[in-house]
Amino acid sequence: MHELTAFGEIVLIAAGGLLVAILLRNVAERIALPSAALFLVTAAIASDVFPSLGDALTIQQVERIAVVALIVILFDGGLHIGWRRFRAAAVPILSLGVLGTFATAGLMAVAAYVLLDVSWATAGLLGAAVAPTDPAVVFSVLGRREIRGRSGTILEGESGANDPVGVALMVGAIELATNDGGSFASVVGEFALEMAVGVAVGVAGWRALLPLVRRVSLPEPALHPLRVLAAAGVIYGAASVLHGSGFVAVFVAGVLLGDEALPRKGEVESFASSLASLAEITVFVALGLTIEVATLDDENIWLDGLVLAAALSFVVRPLVIGCLLLPVRLRWGERLFVMWSGLKGAVPILLAALAVLGEVDDASRIYGIVFVVVLFSVVVQGSLVPVVARRLGVPMRTLEHDVAGVRRFVVRDGAFAAGRPVGRLPLGERAWVGVVARDGRPVTVAGGTTLEPGDEVHVWSDPADVAALQRIFEGRET
Numbered sequence: 001m002h003e004l005t006a007f008g009e010i011v012l013i014a015a016g017g018l019l020v021a022i023l024l025r026n027v028a029e030r031i032a033l034p035s036a037a038l039f040l041v042t043a044a045i046a047s048d049v050f051p052s053l054g055d056a057l058t059i060q061q062v063e064r065i066a067v068v069a070l071i072v073i074l075f076d077g078g079l080h081i082g083w084r085r086f087r088a089a090a091v092p093i094l095s096l097g098v099l100g101t102f103a104t105a106g107l108m109a110v111a112a113y114v115l116l117d118v119s120w121a122t123a124g125l126l127g128a129a130v131a132p133t134d135p136a137v138v139f140s141v142l143g144r145r146e147i148r149g150r151s152g153t154i155l156e157g158e159s160g161a162n163d164p165v166g167v168a169l170m171v172g173a174i175e176l177a178t179n180d181g182g183s184f185a186s187v188v189g190e191f192a193l194e195m196a197v198g199v200a201v202g203v204a205g206w207r208a209l210l211p212l213v214r215r216v217s218l219p220e221p222a223l224h225p226l227r228v229l230a231a232a233g234v235i236y237g238a239a240s241v242l243h244g245s246g247f248v249a250v251f252v253a254g255v256l257l258g259d260e261a262l263p264r265k266g267e268v269e270s271f272a273s274s275l276a277s278l279a280e281i282t283v284f285v286a287l288g289l290t291i292e293v294a295t296l297d298d299e300n301i302w303l304d305g306l307v308l309a310a311a312l313s314f315v316v317r318p319l320v321i322g323c324l325l326l327p328v329r330l331r332w333g334e335r336l337f338v339m340w341s342g343l344k345g346a347v348p349i350l351l352a353a354l355a356v357l358g359e360v361d362d363a364s365r366i367y368g369i370v371f372v373v374v375l376f377s378v379v380v381q382g383s384l385v386p387v388v389a390r391r392l393g394v395p396m397r398t399l400e401h402d403v404a405g406v407r408r409f410v411v412r413d414g415a416f417a418a419g420r421p422v423g424r425l426p427l428g429e430r431a432w433v434g435v436v437a438r439d440g441r442p443v444t445v446a447g448g449t450t451l452e453p454g455d456e457v458h459v460w461s462d463p464a465d466v467a468a469l470q471r472i473f474e475g476r477e478t
Contacts, residue, residue, distance in 0.1 A: 022281070036137050036284045036345055037378040043288025044371075057289055059356045059367075065286045066350040069279035070135065071250050074160055075232040076276035077135050078254020079269055081156055086255045089150040089157060092328045096154065096321060096338075097161025098195075103320045104312075105131035105169050111311045116304050116369075121177040122362045128173045129352045129370045130312055132166030134345030135159040135251075137378055151334040151394060155341050160255075163347055164194045164245035170351040174358040197244020202252025205235035209253070213262050214444065224264035225271030228257075265434050266406060266460035283346045290353075291371050301365060305372020312373065313381060317342050333392035340388050344377035406434070406458055407466055409473035413453040417473045422449045425472060431461035 086093065109127030112118055118126070138159040172187025209231045218224060235253050236246035262268065318339040325335050352370040356363045388394075411417050417425055422433050422445060435458035436443040436451065443449060451457065457473055 036280060037375070037382060039281055039284035040288045040375060040378060043285040044291045044293050047289045047291065048293050051292075057286060059290060059353050062286045062290050063350060063353040063357065066283050066346050066353070069283035070163070070247060070346065070350070071232060071236045072229070072272070072279040073135050073276045074163070074247055074251040075229070075254040076269075076272040077138075077156060077160055078251045078256075079258045079272055081153060081160075081255055082258030083256055084259050085153045086157055086258075089153045092150070092154050092325060093157035093161055095324045095328075096158040098165055100158070100320050100324050101131045101162040101165040101169070103324075104316055105166075107316045107320065108308070108312060111316060112308060115307050115311065118362065121173075121360070122366060124173045125170070125177060125355050125360060125366050126308065126369060128166065128169035129348050129355065129366065130308065130344060130373050131169065132162040132347050132351075133159040133342045134347040134374075135163070137343040137345035137382060138341075151330065151337050154338055158342075160251040161248070163247040163251075164198060165191055166347060166351055167245065167247070167354075168194055170354050174355060174360055177360045178358060193243060194245035195248060197242050198239050198246065198248030199252055201235060201239035201242065201244055201246075202249040203256065205231065205238070205249065205253045206256040209257070210260060210262075221264055221267065225268045228262075228268050229272065229275065259432065262432075263434065265432055269460075287346060287349045287371075291368070301368040302372060304365075305369045306376060308369060309373045309376035313340075313377070331393075333394055337389055337392050337394045340381065341385055343382055343385075344374045348374055407461055407469060409457045409459065409469060411451050411453055411455045411457060412474045415453075415473055415475040416471065417451045417457075418453050420451060422446070422451065427459070427461075427469070427472070431459055431465050431469065434458050434460055 105124075105127040107127070108130055109120075109123045112126040113120055113123035116123070116126075133155075135156075138155055168187055168191035171190055175186060209228070212231070213224075213228065218227065232250050232253065235249045238246075239249035240246040321339045321342065322335065325338065328335075330338075348370050349367075352367045355366050360366070422436075425433075427433070433445055435456075436445050436449060437456040438452065438454070443455070459469055459473075461469060
């Protein structure tokens, strides 16, 4: 009975902590603070009050937790963006995600060397760690808000695209710091390999998953979301084994699947969003537990982190992103919004954890400084995103929770949808056709499936879009 009692205590603490974290999301919503900030700060304080909590996790365990969490978050983020939105902003996304991350890392390395009086090796590690934005925070802050125009898509896409750049930079920086034979060329080569393999595996995974989902029936509806999420894990693992970026692979697969008509897609997206929320809670609590707030006073870590955060937020990112956005057609308000909203989070701390695992010089100091930079980003920048959007005239609206509601329509003769393929219908970003029945029999749904009068169409959509969908399928409104 002692073993059952001991395990019961573990279950009580874990489940109670999760329940508190879920309730904290309501608190965060009320005080307009990103939930990631509350998780991070609360866990960091808890690790000081109850030292045994921090001792229960090693840096390696936290690194693995962060990887698993990011798999779910990136896949869910890709589904949320979809190929149509991504394609419309592909050039700025790739420009910011690749060139912007390299440039930010370089300038931040110079800033760290000049402002913090550290070695070039340590400065390079700090620059690589804080350069990429974080999908966990970006999707959390923007996930329930729709931003008109391309600025929201650019921010979400950038956060998914720059992870392999950050990983490649950190791996190269660690090699340069620990091996005399390292070079910048090795960093570029590592990035090119990870990006190419990651994209290839993501596309291949999408192509393999589509027929599996559409043609292989399952005995229970609840298995549909599990099948898709398991496939995301397979895609990540395959890319990593092939020395590519698993993060890029799952993000690409999610983007390509985002606009596809899939059975039970509403349930799949709802489950993925719920699991992504759980992953966000888990990763930021785990990251917070690795930090003892009291120790940040040592070696002026608080001051160094705030100086670096200020340089990044007010000088380096605006300069880099502003230059890269010059050829992009955006209003000035949208440009300034993208410059401000490059939020940091789990990815920078994950990269700092890699430096600790690599046993580089000043590893603990690097980890502490990166934590302070992330804390500044999620608390200050994240909480001001809605305010900045409003002041800059960037329209933002909160989305309904029941996006996955199923609506049934019958295509009428003369309606807009009659005689048109599913892929050409103006369904918007948050509606998709899941089922088409013709003469009582299901029809395989794909982008090229042409609808005919009398077809019964089941659409997952936001309740606010029902009137527009009725005009498309039935030529009328209620």
